[in-house]
Amino acid sequence: MRRLYVCVAVVAAAALGIVALGGIVGARPPAATPAAPAPAASAPAPDPLSAAIAHAQDRLRTLPKDWQTWAALASAYVEQARVTADPTYYPKAEGAARRSLTLQPDGNPYGHIALGALANARHDFALARTEALAAIVVDAYSADAYGVLADAQTQLGNASAATDAVQHMLDLRPGLAGYARGSYDLELRGRTGDAADLMRRALSAAVDPHDIAFCRNQLGDLAWQHGDLAGARDQYAKGLAADPTSIALRRGMARVDAASGHVTEALSEYGDVTNRSPSLTYLIEYADLLRSAGRGSDADAELDLAQAAQDLFTANGGSDGLGTANLAIARGRYADAVAAARSEWDRRQHVDVADTLSWALHLAGQDAQALPYAQRVAGTGALDAGYAYHLGAIEAGLGDNAAARTALTRALDTNPYFPGAPDARALLAKVSAS
Numbered sequence: 001m002r003r004l005y006v007c008v009a010v011v012a013a014a015a016l017g018i019v020a021l022g023g024i025v026g027a028r029p030p031a032a033t034p035a036a037p038a039p040a041a042s043a044p045a046p047d048p049l050s051a052a053i054a055h056a057q058d059r060l061r062t063l064p065k066d067w068q069t070w071a072a073l074a075s076a077y078v079e080q081a082r083v084t085a086d087p088t089y090y091p092k093a094e095g096a097a098r099r100s101l102t103l104q105p106d107g108n109p110y111g112h113i114a115l116g117a118l119a120n121a122r123h124d125f126a127l128a129r130t131e132a133l134a135a136i137v138v139d140a141y142s143a144d145a146y147g148v149l150a151d152a153q154t155q156l157g158n159a160s161a162a163t164d165a166v167q168h169m170l171d172l173r174p175g176l177a178g179y180a181r182g183s184y185d186l187e188l189r190g191r192t193g194d195a196a197d198l199m200r201r202a203l204s205a206a207v208d209p210h211d212i213a214f215c216r217n218q219l220g221d222l223a224w225q226h227g228d229l230a231g232a233r234d235q236y237a238k239g240l241a242a243d244p245t246s247i248a249l250r251r252g253m254a255r256v257d258a259a260s261g262h263v264t265e266a267l268s269e270y271g272d273v274t275n276r277s278p279s280l281t282y283l284i285e286y287a288d289l290l291r292s293a294g295r296g297s298d299a300d301a302e303l304d305l306a307q308a309a310q311d312l313f314t315a316n317g318g319s320d321g322l323g324t325a326n327l328a329i330a331r332g333r334y335a336d337a338v339a340a341a342r343s344e345w346d347r348r349q350h351v352d353v354a355d356t357l358s359w360a361l362h363l364a365g366q367d368a369q370a371l372p373y374a375q376r377v378a379g380t381g382a383l384d385a386g387y388a389y390h391l392g393a394i395e396a397g398l399g400d401n402a403a404a405r406t407a408l409t410r411a412l413d414t415n416p417y418f419p420g421a422p423d424a425r426a427l428l429a430k431v432s433a434s
Contacts, residue, residue: 048208049083052076070100071110078117085279085309087316093118094317109135109142116148120155122318125348128152143173150181157349159188159380176202176211183218188351190381196222213243220252225384227415232256247277255285259417263293274302280309280323284330288419303330321347325356334364345373351380351387359390367397378407385411385418393427401431 056073060066077093080086097118101111116131132149135142150165166185170178179202186195196219203215216239223231236252243249254269270286283306290299306327313320321344328337337360344353354373361370374391392407408428412421 048210049076049079053080065103067100067104067108068110070096070103071108071114074100074111074114075117078114078121081121085277087122087313087318090118090122090316090318107138109139109145112138113142113144113148116145116152120148120151122316123155123320123322125152125155129156141172143169143178146172147177147181150185154181154185154188155348155350157351157353176206176214180214180218187222188380188382190383192222192225192383209243210246213239213246213249215239216242217246217248217252220249224252224255224417225415227385227417229256229259229417247273247282251282251285258289263289267293274305278305278309280306280313280320280327283309284326287330303327306330319347320344322350322353322356325360329356329360329363334360338364338366351377351382355384355387355390358394362390362394362397367394370394371398383414385415385424386420387411388414389418389420389424392424392431396427396431401434404428404431 053073053076056069056076059069060073063069074093074096077089077096081089081093093114097111097114100114101108104111112131112135116128116135119125119128119131128148129152132145132152135145136149139145146165146169150162150169153159153162153165163185166178166181170182179198183195183198183202186192186198199215199218199222203212203219206212206215216235220232220235220239223229223235232252233256236249236256239246239249240253250269251273254266254273257263257269258266267286267289270282270289274282274286283302287299287302287306290296290302310320310323310327313323321340325337325340325344328334328340338357341353341357341360345357355377358370358373358377361367361373371394374387374394377387378391388407388411392404392411395401395407396404405428408424408431411418411424412428415421418424
């Protein structure tokens, strides 16, 4: 990791400019939903993003050739699409960014940054890298450009290049956006303790309620990954106290409730989450929980909604073979999952793509082909119970019970509450008895 994150001595204020907003999250999809009622004395946090969009639109009515505001508006549209899970903002973002570059084709890093953030959101990570590098040619001191570059390189599977981009971002402007990316970079390498430390550093600087909630959600997710249900619940609750409108935090609470055996509460929470943010990930998680509760027809209905969300994403310029593969797995269409995951792997070598491809191959009865991908995931050092479980299941399928026991034990030691834990325990008992 060389000197990663050690050169940051001062924490910047957490308030982000419009351009910096698009894509501070790498690992976990955030969104927004009301939580339990806040105390009567507290008022809802203002929505700075909507206010920024309205301000930019008003300014452009008066100054239609203001290329910088066009670029800022484009980035804000990208962020609005993320927050609302509404990809119909993408064409608006593209139009605004291209208008900016038409008005100012040279010396305009902001237009390239906006197009790069949009490309990341649409999962065209190669284009995002190209746009980020174009912005850096114009302004080598743009932390936002390095943020877009870090996101693209991470998703493309270029770990060293991603780390370099994050380091540049932190050198130029230490703050929440850089710390979030740095935390995810460390998490992908299995350094979850260091990842949590970096998020706590960001939290100590956060002032805006939305930023506080974001940091608390990241810390809650890191606690969840290690099976610390009490720690995760505490972080989510504190985040909701800061921002009762956070869907990501409510989804975290639903996941903890499900793992704690409070299935009725979890189902209610997931229903609220998916009503307010019908993202593919949340809908599949809700469907899985419904199916485990014996509500198969309701689960199928949620998967139909997930397909509609995927179709809407594609119709607005997105490309998501990973989501398509996960949806196919949820529907039991394993050959389709393999095809989608293989296609996505050809575009990018992120650890999640390798894991999904390995699992799809296993479910399709192709363990020999699955093993190299699962081993590649393990080689990254990422501490994820699901990754280890998939490796163990593949090794068991190949008759390597000793290796399977090691991987399955690691999965359950990492997080005994992860969604596949019951299957992992059953398989561990089986291979241990052989």
